[in-house]
Amino acid sequence: MTRIFIATTAAALVATPPMAQNRIDMIRPDAPELAALGDMPVGVRTMSFTDMGRPDVVNATPEGEIPTQDREITVEVWYPAAEGTEPGGTYEGVFLRDGETQVSLSGIAARDAAPAEGSFPLVLISHGYPGNRFLMSHLGENLASKGYVAVSADHPESTYSDQNKFTSTLVNRPLDQAFLIESMATLDDEIGAITDADSAGVIGYSMGGYGALIFGGGGLSQTAVTREGPEVFVPPQDLLDRNATGSAEHDALIDDRVKAVIAIGPWGRNRDFFDAESLAGFEKPLLLIAGSQDDVSQYPAIRQIFEETTGTDRMLLTFEGANHNAAAPMPAPAESYAMSEKLGYAPFDHYADAVWDTARMNNILQHFATAFMDLHLKGEEEKAEYFDLVEDAEAGVWSMDDAGQPQDDHSYWKGFPERTAKGLMLERRTAE
Structure with missing residues (x-):
């Protein structure tokens, strides 16, 4: 009787989501150093900006x-x-991946709080296809606590609740990013007054990473804008040409105010939307982040981006064994554990990874994003030490003296507690 009771209880536990408030601000005890929240309280506001007269890709016709x-x-x-x-x-x-189920999330931000005094660098956060402005909310809150204005967009025709033709995302994503940087730079209110858009960074996930590569200077290949066929994602009337390398529109898109780009699982090289020639035009400091088992943007293709962005110093942080959900998505809301009739699977799969704990990946992203943006947007040169690492985290040696000071043979990843730098690789390349 006891054995049957235990088995039944275990099965119930597997099928039931954990008790939670859908918190997005979880910092694990073993988180790397810079994942910790900063000293500043955080406010949050919902705003909207309208770009008048943008080409309507969804309703465009061949003639x-x-x-x-x-x-x-x-x-x-x-x-x-x-x-x-x-x-x-x-x-x-907040909509889940099915575009129908709405949930509540909890975090540290106070709605419509008065802003602090000062001037703070701008970071734009751009979701995938589909996604929404809350998908990386954990990172928005975290960066704001450290003295950044973080702006996360609902990209129209690319969210869970209004997903439309993929061609719209292909054309509009870098245009949205450029428009939002300019909108924040010219914002005439108390948030605009504290926003330093002259020191801006872009963090993009999946199609957000695709847009960030284009916006940062790596325009589309000629293959992307000229090929023909039923499934090549080319919109009518050359609408995609404006994002192509060498076009006047793409040249005008590149913004000197953007000082750094983080692209997480960026899509596009896997379908030859980029090539070596087009990626060579990318000249912003670049941190690529990916799972070694990414089968959406495809990890070998992300490695190609790493090798082919020869015009800049860049790094590739790899989560060994992780898939496309590496680092970026917030922890899966409890409601996402339930099967969706619309999707045919539980939305949980959209947020979680089969190998890595999401909060753990979020903390690692928060750590490296903080170091990268502090280095390039705030000029804190000492943050470069967080990237001066042995390539394979597990090859690092923990060696401290009795006073807790590193000895000559200490090579453990800076900021990571002992025994926690596992399953990670950080590779570097310099501009040619």
């Missing part, structure tokens, strides 16, 4: 006048809040 639309982009803005702001708040009505 005739190209229609236009007023493209409204809703964003979540995290920012350093005034001293004394009480931490904590919720995000209501």
Whole structure:
């Protein structure tokens, strides 16, 4: 009887999501050093910006006048809040991957709090296809606590609830990113007053990474804009040409205010949307992040991006054994454990990884994103030490004296507690 009871209880535990408040701000005890929240309270606001007269890719036809639309982009803005702001708040009505189920998330940000005094670098966060502005909310809150204004977009026709033709994302993603940087730079309110858009960074996941590569200077290949066929994702009337290497529109897209780019699982090289010639035009400091088992953007193709962005110093952080969900998505909301009739699977799969704990990956991303943005946007040169690492984390040697100071043979990854630098690789290349 006892054995049957135990087995039944175990089965129930497997089928039931963990007790949770869908928190996005989890910092594990074994998190690397720079994952810790900063000293500043965090505020958050929902805003929207409208780009008037953008070409309407979804409704464009092979012939005739190209229609236009007023493209409204809703964003979540995290920012350093005034001293004394009480931490904590919720995000209501957040859609899951099925585009139907709405959930509540909990974090440290206080809704509509008064901003802190000062000027803070801008970081734009761009989701995948599909996604939404909350997918990397853990990173937005974390960066804001350290003195950044972080802006995360709902890219129209590319979110869970309004997903439309993929060609719209191909054309619009880098244009959205450029538009939002400019919108924040010219924002005439108390958030605009604290935003330093002259020191800006872009963090893009999957199709957000695709856009960031284009926006950062690595335009599309000629193959991408000229090939023909039923499944090649080319929109009508050469609409994609504006993102091609060498086009006047692409040259004008590159923004000197953007000082650093982090591309997580960037899509495109796997379908030859980029090639060695086009990627050579990318000249921003670049941190690539990927899972070694990524079968969406395909890890070998991400390695090609790493090798072919020869115009810049770049790094590739690899999560060994992780798939496409490496690092970027927030922890899976409890409601995502349930099977979705619409999707045919549990939305959990959209957020989680089969090998790595999501909070663990989030913490590692927060650590390296902090170091990278502090180095390039704030000029904190000492943060370069967090990248001066042995390539294979597990090859690092932990060697401390009795006073807790590193000895000559200490080579463990900086900022990682003993025994925690596992399953990670960090490779570096310098500009040619």
